Amino acid sequence: MRADGPAIVVSDIRKSYGDLRAVDGVSFTVAEGEFFGLLGPNGAGKSTTLEIIEGLRKPDSGSVRILGESPWPRNPALLPKMGVQLQASSFFERLTSKEQLQTFGSLYGVSRAAAVDMLELVGLTDKADVQENNLSGGQRQRLSIACALAHDPEIVFLDEPTAALDPQARRNLWDVLRAIQARGKTIVYTTHHLDEAEILCDRVAVVDKGRVMAMGAPAWLVRKLDAQTQVIVEHGTVTVEIARNLPGADKVIDDGVSVIIATNDAGLTIKALGELDALNKAQVRTATLEDVFLHLTGRAYRE
């Protein structure tokens, strides 16, 4: 039963492997059309959480509802509504990109033309007749996302789709993910790239050691930290003495290249620097999700 409720409801799921609590009481909801990120370092429990939600793994306890239904035990009614891309993608041998998509699509009775449309969405139209083994890593990743979308599901699960890609391929894939969301799909994805999650996700759950440490819009999580802003001006522009006396300024460091001013009121500090004509080449660094992670766990984030 479901009357426009959330697309996904996860309630207190747990999964242990022997003594290891891989998922230790995780709960969250995802709204329809939302881009939701599970993020955290390697081994945090993201994949296990995702696989439980996808109905690929049975939780020790807790429950999951997808579009109002339970994905476990295997629920055939849900399969056409879900697109799943696993961390290790597998393709049919020796088929071209187009044939891969048509084959995946045919499993769900999708027309050959509709399946091929997905090639355009992921920017692979010009590789339609290229065999999968001749694609680059980034292109193969895009093909595997297209295969997860071949049957036009409502919800798309992507496990580390940007892992192992170079920075350029990663950015290209961001455009693909945004295009998928623009089609109204609900996206749940895992990543260990905090910068990427900050840019792409409507909301994130920061996961560490099987637990959700914080959840919300990235900008909200960062703002809630109430961290200092750093205003960085070129060395020689202002002296440390002057910088320390600027309104809002707290700590000041001169490292010989820059004068770094940690401020509690960036607006006031920048205004005063402007009046001193000291803003040429200035940079402003605000807190990021990395600072949120550090604050939550007491350890620096390692990708």
Ligand SMILES: Nc1ncnc2c1ncn2[C@@H]1O[C@H](COP(=O)(O)OP(=O)(O)OP(=O)(O)O)[C@@H](O)[C@H]1O
């Ligand atoms: N089948 C399994 N048997 C035993 N331990 C497992 C199994 N699957 C996962 N684990 C362990 O559970 C923990 C969580 O793993 P999981 O793959 O969910 O983390 P993750 O956050 O997705 O990490 P990664 O980004 O490296 O994939 C890890 O310590 C992992 O070694």
